[in-house]
Amino acid sequence: MSNGTSASPGAQGSKRHILVIEDEPDIARGLRDALEFEQFEVTTTGHGREGIRILRERGSDLVILDLMLPDINGFTVCEEIRQSHPVVPIIMLTARSQEIDKIRGLEAGADDYVTKPFSIGELVARINAIFRRLHRSGNDEAIQIGQVTFHPRRHELVRNRKTMALSFYEVEILRLLFERAGEPVTRDEILEKIWGVSAYGSSRSVDNFVVKLRKKIEDDASSPRHIVTIYGTGYKLVM
């Protein structure tokens, strides 16, 4: 069991920081070594509460979170992180692979769900893809969708003067739908373009994020006017 934290030596200001909350010490060590090899700065902890504390105190660019932790379960950790850090991408890492767990994880605010045993190469590729997108989003302008103003760069939606935070994948999905506004975008296309590696996501993940987005954008999420379902295909953004 890994207790306490360990930051990679020689961390530089330009390096992306990844917080690994994983109680199995060898997995934590492997993740740390592999991610440090990829030039990330890594902090590991084996406890959920400590992970939350580290994130509050020093922040992080991405969180890898194990679901089975000795003190509190991963879903709770995820929810607590989302309260203080609505935007930071969270990848859940766990031995569980049941669909219900994935849905629960995504509902708790996770952006991705990776089941053990996993390929470290694919995980690194996923993390790199997330950071590339985060980097790209720096030049975006505000986008008007009906009564809602979408700020991709700030990961925010403003509706009736109320500001709502968007998670990383919510921003990415909304941006993709906006780029193809008026056209149907298939679920597979969303999976491929946003998640990159199709094996990690599932159509249900897309649906789940769309449900969350509708709650924020639509006047009535049960009869959406902006993010419209195209049956059997995917979704279309109506400005």
Add this chain to the structure above:
Amino acid sequence: MRGVRSARVGGPISLILALVFPAMIAAAVALAYYGFKHAEDVSRPVEQLFRQECQDYAEGLAKAVEARLDREALSLFAKVSEREDDPVSTDPCDLDPGPGIDSFAVLGDMRRVECAWPRSREVDAKRRKSAEPAQPKIAWLGKIRNLAWTQVDVDNFAYHHEVLDGGGSALLAYTVRRAADGDLYHVVARLKLDFIGKLWTDSELGPARKNRRVAVLDESNNLVAGVRPSGPEARPGGRLFYEGPFGKALYRWRVQMVPQNAEEFQAQRERTKSVRRVLILVSAVIIVVGLVLVWLAVVTERRASRMKSDFIANVSHELKTPLSLIRMFGEMVATGRHKGEQAAREYGAIITRESERLSHLIDNVLDFARLERGKASYHFAEGNLADVVERALDVCRYRLDREKMKLSVGMEADLPPVRMDENEMTLVILNLVDNAIKHASDGGKVEVSVARAAGFITLVVRDFGVGISRVEQARIFERFYRSQSTRERNVRGSGIGLALVKHIAEAHGGRVTVQSPVPGSTEPGSVFTVFVPAPVPAGAVSGAAVPTGGEQQA
């Protein structure tokens, strides 16, 4: 020497359910039946009950006779119809009416006698000379009055029981039929009654005669069958005297019944009531006990099912963790994603260790599955338990060193050989030491000893961890059970190790116990003791390693 022991999962529960359900259904039916009968009985006095039973019995007797009479009459009517409808036949009475018919006559449309049977020689002679049918002479025909011809539908028949003037009675069966030409004709037959008394043998009257005297009397009070009632009750108006008509055909006959012994009858009724009360009580108890057993079985089954689900989740987690490590570090070595030779070597060591852990887990699961299916074969042979323990501990030393746990071993000298399966016994030691490493590594040491006890050799594994609560001591040998603290601390485990130990110990004719805290010790921790039967005389016991008192036995 070889032996096979087996255990089945869910066997007792299936057996309970297989026995309980039919028992409950039988009890419910018995409860309903006897409850109904009892409620009926207690609301009626004994006399009324006696009469009801007698009436039921008399009806049964009469029905048997009437069935025979019906057969005789219907057979005759069918034969007459055949002849009436036969265009060649001129005399419908020219037939053999059957053994139960005394005589009969065929009457025309206007109920004028057309022919009769038996006929006299005189009649036959006349018939031969003349085309006109002769008037037959049947003595009883003239005496019969008021046959209710009009109340009999065509093709139906009725009985008429007539007391004759000259003594005796005649039982007539009569019918109205329609001939092929459309005319009506009538048949009236007198049935022989002398065979009725012979219908009943002792066995036929038997059921009633067990506790009753039964008599069938004709219209003149002559005994037709049975034994004439006698004794103080045998008089009309007597408390336990039954008299009723004998069915619907011979309605002028009567049936009389009295109990063989009135007191005994009453006592028997009381006994019957008591038996019914007991049966009702027993049935109710069976149903209640059955429901409780079913409830317990369901609870047990649900618990087992939940534990199995947990087990699958645990095993899945247990498999995935080493697999993840093997895959991750394997991939890192293969793709050169490491910081140097030293790191690669460490990754290799982790891969090796995790592969061993995976093999151990798979072995445990497969062994357990084998035991669960009841197909475990034990290959028993004489051997020295201390040697087996030494060899098994060699396998554990690496892990103990890695966890920085000290191992002390105490083997009593000159131990007698025991009958054991060395492989399974090795599994016992590996599991017990593995548990000590997983759950009590903070204690820093493990003590393993083998010693004599009365009739046994004991294998003792003592750890110095936090110990096991009393509640959990009672459950840790259950299949798939994982203690609360184990789950909270996220200690790896599938919940089958100790169940396996217990199974193996019992298959050797021994047992396994756990004690925590350890008696006579101020240090924390637990002690597991496996007792393996051996020819150790009581006097030869050293006592050094034998736990005493207060143990949780599995």
